[in-house]
Amino acid sequence: MDPISPLEQALHAARALVLADLVAGEVAEADVVSLVEDSIVQRRWWVEQWPDGAAFVAGLVAQDVQDALLDRYGRWPLCPVCGSGDPHALDVEPELGPDPHWVCHKAGVKVASLGSLGSAAGGAVSS
Numbered sequence: 518m519d520p521i522s523p524l525e526q527a528l529h530a531a532r533a534l535v536l537a538d539l540v541a542g543e544v545a546e547a548d549v550v551s552l553v554e555d556s557i558v559q560r561r562w563w564v565e566q567w568p569d570g571a572a573f574v575a576g577l578v579a580q581d582v583q584d585a586l587l588d589r590y591g592r593w594p595l596c597p598v599c600g601s602g603d604p605h606a607l608d609v610e611p612e613l614g615p616d617p618h619w620v621c622h623k624a625g626v627k628v629a630s631l632g633s634l635g636s637a638a639g640g641a642v643s644s
């Protein structure tokens with residue numbers, strides 16, 4: 518039995534975090550999940566070339582999925598902080614770094630760590 522490599526652990530973690538946020542946004546449908554898998558495949562190649570980037574994978578996968586969703590569905594994740602004005606998406610910060618989190622540039626606040634959007638939405642979820 519092979520031990521799970523740090524690289525695979527990073528990819529598993531990235532998948533889990535992004536899926537958690539997709540579930541929180543109620544967009545975790547089968548074709549959306551496949552977007553995550555596509556990104557994981559590409560980032561597996563990327564991190565094999567640059568193992569030191571393992572800690573950055575989650576943030577990159579989130580941005581890949583964000584870009585892919587923008588083409589097919591529109592903005593994701595929508596900002597849960599700003600109650601008025603135009604709906605806008607959150608951004609991942611840092612774009613290339615460890616400990617990625619979602620920020621709203623309009624309000625200038627950190628909204629949630631990647632994978633924690635569900636708890637950040639809090640009482641705003643009524644359905």
Ligand SMILES: [Zn+2]
Nearest residue numbers: 596599621623
């Ligand atoms: Zn906002």
